[in-house]
Amino acid sequence: MQQKTTSRLSKLIKSKKAKVGIVGMGYVGSALAEAVKSGGFSILGFDIDSEKVAKINSLGKKNFQATENIKRLEECDVIAICVPTPVDEYNRPNFSILTKAASGIAANLKKGQLVILESSVAPQTTRNLLYPILASGSQLKGSDFFLAFSPERVDPGNGKFNVTNTPKVVSGIDEASLKLATLFYSSFVEKVYPVSSLEAAEMTKVLENVFRLVNISLINEINQFTKSIGIDIWEVIGAASTKPFGFLAHYPGPGAGGDCIPVLPYHLLDAAAKTKVNLKVVEAAAAVNEAQPQKVAQKAVEVINGKFVKNGHNPNVLLVGVSYKEETADIRQSPALKIWKELEKSGMNVSYHDPYVQNINGYTSKKLTSKTVREHDLIIITTAHKKIPYRTLVRSKKPLIDTKNTLSKYRQPHIIRL
Ligand SMILES: NC(=O)c1ccc[n+]([C@@H]2O[C@H](COP(=O)([O-])OP(=O)(O)OC[C@H]3O[C@@H](n4cnc5c(N)ncnc54)[C@H](O)[C@@H]3O)[C@@H](O)[C@H]2O)c1
Numbered sequence: 001m002q003q004k005t006t007s008r009l010s011k012l013i014k015s016k017k018a019k020v021g022i023v024g025m026g027y028v029g030s031a032l033a034e035a036v037k038s039g040g041f042s043i044l045g046f047d048i049d050s051e052k053v054a055k056i057n058s059l060g061k062k063n064f065q066a067t068e069n070i071k072r073l074e075e076c077d078v079i080a081i082c083v084p085t086p087v088d089e090y091n092r093p094n095f096s097i098l099t100k101a102a103s104g105i106a107a108n109l110k111k112g113q114l115v116i117l118e119s120s121v122a123p124q125t126t127r128n129l130l131y132p133i134l135a136s137g138s139q140l141k142g143s144d145f146f147l148a149f150s151p152e153r154v155d156p157g158n159g160k161f162n163v164t165n166t167p168k169v170v171s172g173i174d175e176a177s178l179k180l181a182t183l184f185y186s187s188f189v190e191k192v193y194p195v196s197s198l199e200a201a202e203m204t205k206v207l208e209n210v211f212r213l214v215n216i217s218l219i220n221e222i223n224q225f226t227k228s229i230g231i232d233i234w235e236v237i238g239a240a241s242t243k244p245f246g247f248l249a250h251y252p253g254p255g256a257g258g259d260c261i262p263v264l265p266y267h268l269l270d271a272a273a274k275t276k277v278n279l280k281v282v283e284a285a286a287a288v289n290e291a292q293p294q295k296v297a298q299k300a301v302e303v304i305n306g307k308f309v310k311n312g313h314n315p316n317v318l319l320v321g322v323s324y325k326e327e328t329a330d331i332r333q334s335p336a337l338k339i340w341k342e343l344e345k346s347g348m349n350v351s352y353h354d355p356y357v358q359n360i361n362g363y364t365s366k367k368l369t370s371k372t373v374r375e376h377d378l379i380i381i382t383t384a385h386k387k388i389p390y391r392t393l394v395r396s397k398k399p400l401i402d403t404k405n406t407l408s409k410y411r412q413p414h415i416i417r418l
Helices: 001-013 027-038 051-056 072-074 096-105 126-136 175-186 197-230 233-240 266-275 278-307 335-345 368-372 391-394
Strands: 019-023 041-046 064-067 080-082 114-117 146-149 167-170 192-194 316-320 349-353 378-381 400-402 416-417
Touching: 001 175, 019 027, 019 096, 019 233, 027 041, 041 051, 041 072, 051 064, 080 096, 096 126, 114 126, 114 175, 126 175, 126 197, 146 175, 146 197, 167 175, 167 197, 167 349, 175 192, 175 400, 192 368, 197 233, 197 266, 266 278, 278 335, 278 378, 278 400, 316 335, 368 391, 378 391
Parallel strands: 019 041, 019 080, 041 064, 080 114, 114 146, 167 192, 316 349, 316 378, 378 400, 400 416
Antiparallel strands: 146 167
């Protein structure tokens, strides 16, 4: 039975006749859809957001449609899950979205379908959370469907690397699932890297994200010390980077944001707590990252109260860049928004400019003109988008906290680095 269905799906994948369902047409689902399309497959995107569904269908593409009707997943041969896996207010993994999506898939699961989880999760989530929902909710035997995990590594705003030219780590719950998932991704990804277990693939993604968080927090912490004795951390990083091996430069900033780097370490901490392993470095990195926006806000208070700004009114602060990352509009877990909250707590009036984010919470992005700069007491560069007219900021001589060292070539007293 297993052998027979494997060869059926393999033939469908090889001939590009397999229909691919993508559950969750957000950032990851859309990037995956582009890549799958380039492989010549037809796609059915499923999302609970009717606007997203309507937008895709308005394109009128025969081989790329979207639906809110989960029953239609039975038309698909391969189903990729790309729904969010956030943490709650206590930084505990919140699997309610994944569980809901999985139950919907289970209710419509057909023999011989391949389900692939692409959402970021800690080891054992695919096996212990997703598999039981699919198996019990579908009335199918485990061997009647295939299950794989392949983490999405897409880097928003990266003009060079996308889904097709970033190596894809693939795993399966059994040999057949691994074989089919490898075959599927090999149809549109240049390099596929199979690993021996679901857990190894899940841990790969976790390790990549934790590695980033630890290094970002490390450099932000080291910067506190170097600053205290008058060493320029940027000069030190430049010098350390001349070492041709064993050093990877990370830079100070307002903290890591987005739905992956600051979030996945908490998934790991939760998983490690269950096996009673204490991950002190990861815990510390997460804590340093949580505190970083507050450090920037403290700096703003120092500047406002210092020689640069005359007191007497609630200071006006302009945040330049509010998305969590350069060249994207994504504001999830953005340090800029945390800084914003802290500034307001200190009695400051905050407004912002971001060429990618037109509105947030009733505020509209201000045009960055000399007049806008004049109307503010302090500028804080929080996200260094290329499109920002930096010369306007430099010319104004307004106190400016440059959290990204974007204006490194200007050595002027009004430009203050972290
Ligand atoms: N954004 C990134 O850069 C990135 C990179 C790698 C991995 N990831 C991971 O990928 C996953 C998805 O992230 P994202 O950034 O694409 O999220 P997103 O919020 O952009 O998109 C998620 C989509 O899922 C939809 N959705 C929610 N519940 C649903 C349900 N029950 N059924 C169907 N659709 C549903 C939402 O409407 C939304 O369109 C997360 O686990 C994230 O950690 C994200």
